Amino acid sequence: MEKIKEQFSRLQISQRAVAEDPTYLLDIDISKGEGSNSVAVSCSNQSIRVYNGETLSLLREYSSQPGLLSGVRFAHTCKDVLFSACSDETVKCWDVRSSSVEPVQLFRGYPSNIFISFDISCNDLILCAGTEKVGEDTFIVFWDARGCTDSTSSSKTPLGAYSESHNDDITKICFHPSKPNLIVSGSTDGLVNVFDINKDNEEDALISTCNSDSSVSFIGWSGKEYQQVYCTTHDEGFCWWDLKQLETEEPVTLLCIPDAREVVGLENSKLDYLIGGLYFEKFNKLIVVGGLSSGNICLLESCTEGLNSVGVLRGGHSATVRSFLWNMEDDSLLTGGEDAHLLLWKPGAVEKAFGKKTSMKISSSVHQRVRVHQKQFKSKTK
DSSP states (O other): OHHHHHHHHTEEEEEEEEOSSOOOEEEEEEOOSTTOOEEEEEETTSEEEEEETTTOOEEEEEEOTTSOEEEEEEOSSOTTEEEEEETTTEEEEEETTOOOSSOSEEEEOSTTOOEEEEEEOTTSOEEEEEEOOBTTBOOEEEEEOTTTTTSTTEEEOOSEEEOSSOSSOEEEEEEOSSOTTEEEEEETTSEEEEEETTSSSHHHHEEEEEEOSSOEEEEEEESGGGOEEEEEETTSOEEEEEGGGGGSSSOSEEEEESOGGGTOOBTTBOOOEEEEEEEETTTTEEEEEEEOTTSOEEEEEEETTEEEEEEEEOSSOSSOEEEEEEETTTTEEEEEETTSEEEEEEETOOOOSOOOOOOOOOOOSOOOOOOOOOOOOEEOOO
């Protein structure tokens, strides 16, 4: 843990990009692979911005109007392919090399599908998106993602969908980092479901169901061989489960905190919210990321005894931080906030002639639902 603390303590602001118009920066991803150097950001004004990863200079901007965005993801094997989900009933694919502002491919769902979460498998073969609840229906929809840039403005229809495992908005989808057949989904129904999509049907595919007892805001994989899953909730809860224990008598739940604000101690301040988590594979440590309304970022060690502070990043943002991404390649951190600032933090960096700006905070166009449920944990083993 001392090595992680030292790593965080050396982080300083290296670059800063500020949107000309007030907008929340809701999600961040970086391009992958040799020679990749792009950062994509989804914004509350229905735009996607692509930046140079070193200088944070703006390279491209795409509009999703009239729909609202729900995340951005670069492909794993092609550094120039970018995906975004939208409330206009599509998931879009963009080629960031192109000067065109139009997507190169559309992934269309079933009638009335409004996509609010998505992810792409680690081998880029399967695209998966979760929907809002419409009537009594909520779906996890799958497409074949191959050949995204082969034909301009082409459209793909789904391979199929799951419709029985959640009964409310599916807020998050996350593929396993190395096993393309495994996904975890989170919902406002409080459930975190793990699926093996190689199975023939949804009932057989459902490996386990964990209950956070609240509306899920973030999910991820952790642990050796990524056999653990965790989530944060819209009312600042944190839950952490070990899937290895499904076939044993040991408890599956490693940690469950209904409200982290009540139990996390910070020096001279109090935690206001949770943003998500990041897993350090080389240290086998799960770090939960939270923050203060002032813009300071809190880094918390997750262990079975609770959440412990390992550092606070100060002086970067002037309002709530909405998004972050840790780059394992160079130990840098990207953060985006309600102040419309995108920050690049690097070990020992010195920010060049750019001081902290006043807040540009605006009324959010993103409505967060908080619904508490009292269902108990259940598991399904094969």
